[in-house]
Amino acid sequence: MKNADYLNRSSKAVWHPCTQMKQHERLPLIPISHGRGVWLYDFEDKRYLDAISSWWVNLFGHANPRINAALKDQLEKLEHVMLAGFTHAPVIELSERLARLAPGNLGHCFYGSDGASAIEIALKMSFHFWRNSGQPEKTGFVSVANGYHGETLGALSVTDVALFKDTYAPLLRQTYQTPSPDARLAEPGETAEAYALRCAEALAHYLEQHHASTAALIVEPLVQCAGGMAMHHPIYLKRARELCNQFSVHLIADEIAVGFGRTGTMFACEQAGIAPDFLCLSKGLTGGYLPLSAVMTSDTIYQAFYHDEVARGFLHSHSYTGNPLACRAALATLDIFAQDDVIAVNRIKAAQFTQAMQPLRDHPRVRHFRHLGMIWAFDIADTKPNFSQGFYQAALRRGLLLRPLGPTVYFMPPYVMEEEEMALLIQGTLACLEG
């Protein structure tokens, strides 16, 4: 089959995510035949540089030989078994290794299938903890303005992106949004740190009044990704942790996008020297291979559920909870981190990439150039309303997969990106900015 045949059939039979399907009357779908490293290939052998890691999931390239080998080995042993009443080697090993890597003492790992299910789990667990602990009135959640935590109903309740949320407002729980420490919102002359502290004060003010009815605060540590790669100073997380301790409110760290080295440390929370009560992981967890998510929590939380009474337990489940293939892909991913000293190597690579981006930073249309770890982002001045879609298509014509968020263009490449590939990406992006 040729590209055109796939396009035709896919837009009829497949209801694509995050898409107004009618737009595919004029926007082509890109059928992908295979991938290798940072490249995706269509059926006519045109290639696309995957500069956004296929929606932020891929870490070590497509068709990674080491992850492939681990999965082939696992396939011959056990593809799946239910995790209620049964267990298996990959899920045990993954839970133990994650506990060693994660900040704090998050020694208990509960599994879901995707990011949104991890958020649902963390919200339910927090609420249920307070109920089991004789504080059933703690049912409220606080999230950060412009935050994103997924799109199932519970996760959407703490998400603050109007385009995804407003339509479903009648179905959602009321939650409170505290001001975002996004450094771009600082007053002229105000540092990112001072602004972050000012936002933490607003949070303090809210918690002072509402802590008795608040179960948890949920944050995306260091970078609000879907909200436009909004970056903040780590002092915000430090203050949030202190406030959560002071007011007996759980801190849920949604590291679904920023975990696994994306911000330059294995987990973003490390840069603030804090540990959350719940750490939500997905996306890069399996190196971008298979759907899997994890919610890691402390023994204090775990013990509140540990009881003779069944209903005090956490009775949540998904059919594919702890799937062995997905856990094995995650183990292979962690092996690569260890064997290749990825965090240290990325630090050098990121510095080189940032230097190569000087022409972008200097471009007259570029504002708020920002960088953290393996994320680069900048806002384009004077954009037309459909800028994002136009830029996406212009990039595709140049063989680049870029998907701006509103006026924000960002790079979130697989860590295997090399200098020559980054040079292609920068040149192509500059050309797209010329129109």
Ligand SMILES: *Cc1c(COP(=O)(O)O)cnc(C)c1O
């Ligand atoms: C992607 C994302 C989610 C949701 O994950 P899904 O797997 O898409 O459900 C939640 N939180 C953050 C920060 C994300 O980036």
